[in-house]
């Protein structure tokens with residue numbers, strides 16, 4: 001079986017969130033059983049020398065509407081996985097992945113349309129049997145496969161239904177997509193073009209990143225307008241839980257953290273806390289440390305956190321927030337941080353700092369309003385940090401409350417009883433109580449969490465079954 005794994009971002013080359021982690025870890029796991037090649041755009045900010053990315057003597061002429069683009073092919077290896085890179089100026093010569101301070105790039109439909117069509121031509125040249133497409137940036141490949149390479153099969157994974165790639169009808173013309181695809185069974189969505197919908201329509205199989213989210217998206221509350229369409233395609237839809245690369249997120253191997261530790265040397269974790277508190281200017285490091293890492297959006301429950309912060313910060317705790325996103329949230333946080341010494345706020349994306357935070361923290365804040373899978377809670381398990389979550393989507397599938405009866409789920413955390421500030425404050429109060437009054441119980445829980453299998457092993461087998469399904 002020859003598989004091409006297609007993503008707009010792959011760690012360590014480019015990462016804006018969980019997609020990049022998955023696009024690194026899953027192909028690595030699959031590569032043990034089948035021949036996997038990954039492919040992504042060669043953004044100009046990627047350091048070719050550092051990552052040993054070399055130019056191949058291959059180029060492809062790609063026609064999009066009236067325009068002809070010449071695409072060059074590069075190659076590297078990502079922990080043993082052959083990775084191809086597509087270079088074309090208008091796709092790659094940008095400072096960001098999808099946008100900059102001024103917002104999303106207006107021509108993203110052309111950029112990722114080009115990438116998707118190039119992927120199909122490259123798949124054909126390499127005799128690829130199955131294309132594994134991820135999110136809307138790659139979805140049009142499913143449509144073009146039907147026209148240009150019909151003997152191959154496609155599996156499309158939805159990592160977040162909230163991002164669909166919706167553009168005016170003219171985009172279809174500009175991309176040179178045949179009008180026959182612009183209908184309610186295809187790419188058309190309320191008179192606009194919806195890339196993700198095309199991915200659902202034309203792929204042989206559709207997956208999403210947790211079993212619970214696969215059910216939730218069939219409802220109005222989580223379906224983002226596509227619930228009816230997904231229901232029509234329910235037969236080919238399934239949820240497969242994400243995992244993480246256990247080697248990349250291992251406190252015993254992690255080069256980014258102050259003091260390495262494992263299950264058997266857990267007291268060393270506290271050195272990381274002291275060191276991070278010093279780095280961030282947080283006083284009294286013996287207090288419980290809560291962290292938030294992620295995009296500033298309602299999805300991640302940051303609106304709730306902001307609303308509750310002034311009261312939460314009156315408790316004897318430290319909070320550290322790292323991320324970027326909605327500017328209103330950023331300015332609200334800035335104001336609160338000016339008035340509270342026990343809140344540290346860092347804007348931006350910083351991989352190494354995120355590792356130092358997982359290693360240092362006692363608790364992770366993740367009160368998501370919806371969560372396709374979520375990786376932060378899995379990473380937290382690895383680092384002996386207890387997640388506080390709203391049990392929705394993948395958080396439902398991976399976290400059970402510390403006071404619940406034993407269950408098949410491996411990992412435990414503190415579950416919000418309601419998704420509001422009251423629920424959040426109560427959860428934090430429970431965490432503080434556990435930390436202060438029942439440290440041995442806390443130790444017992446995080447020790448068990450550290451032993452959970454959060455790898456991709458089991459899920460990779462499920463993907464293999466799905467690939468086989470697409471052929472049969």
Ligand code: ADP
Nearest residue numbers: 017018294322323348349350351354374375376
């Ligand atoms: P998302 O919905 O944003 O993809 P996930 O929970 O699936 O969220 O994955 C988030 C990944 O990105 C994790 O590896 C997390 O540590 C990382 N991450 C998110 N925001 C930041 C940031 N500001 N700096 C560093 N790492 C981040």
